[in-house]
Amino acid sequence: DGRTGVDRVADFMRFLAPPVRGAATAASAAGERIFSTLDCAACHTPMMKTGKSDIAALSEKTVELYSDLLLHDMGALGDGIVQGTAGARDMRTAPLWGLRTRPTWLHDGRANTVDAAIRAHAGEAQNSRERYEALGATERTQLLAFLDTL
Numbered sequence: 001d002g003r004t005g006v007d008r009v010a011d012f013m014r015f016l017a018p019p020v021r022g023a024a025t026a027a028s029a030a031g032e033r034i035f036s037t038l039d040c041a042a043c044h045t046p047m048m049k050t051g052k053s054d055i056a057a058l059s060e061k062t063v064e065l066y067s068d069l070l071l072h073d074m075g076a077l078g079d080g081i082v083q084g085t086a087g088a089r090d091m092r093t094a095p096l097w098g099l100r101t102r103p104t105w106l107h108d109g110r111a112n113t114v115d116a117a118i119r120a121h122a123g124e125a126q127n128s129r130e131r132y133e134a135l136g137a138t139e140r141t142q143l144l145a146f147l148d149t150l
Helices: 005-014 026-037 114-119 123-134 137-147
Strands: 071-073 090-092
Touching: 026 137, 071 123, 114 123, 114 137
Parallel strands: none
Antiparallel strands: 071 090
16 A cells, blocks of 8 residues: 555554543542642643544543643743754643543652652742642542542
8 A cells, every 4th residue: 555664653653542430439529629620721721623624533522631732931840852843841731531541640750759849830930839738638539549440
């Protein structure tokens, strides 16, 4: 068919299904509400819609990506790399889908727990982190239960 190995890998990646969500519980439903009140959804946007495509399976589909895919000033969490319009403190918002399947978190894997990843947020996410740290134990557990469904 004239396609290269690179073309085949690109097609494989393009047509991968999104990660399967974990089962919702009362605790995770409460945690999802907390996610919004902490303003996490300002950058980790729950849903986005794909653009028009000649491929029907990809055209104008809603995806629960939990990212705005934009660059944000992350303060000390930044990787120090300057590239194009990204400054040393800028990071692209990581999609949270598939979060529950990862062994480590953050762009460099430095966080061994989701709690540690949240506590490392700085820069534009500083206020959200501080709101998270101010949560009671029950609310924090509910938020983490929600994130464990992603």
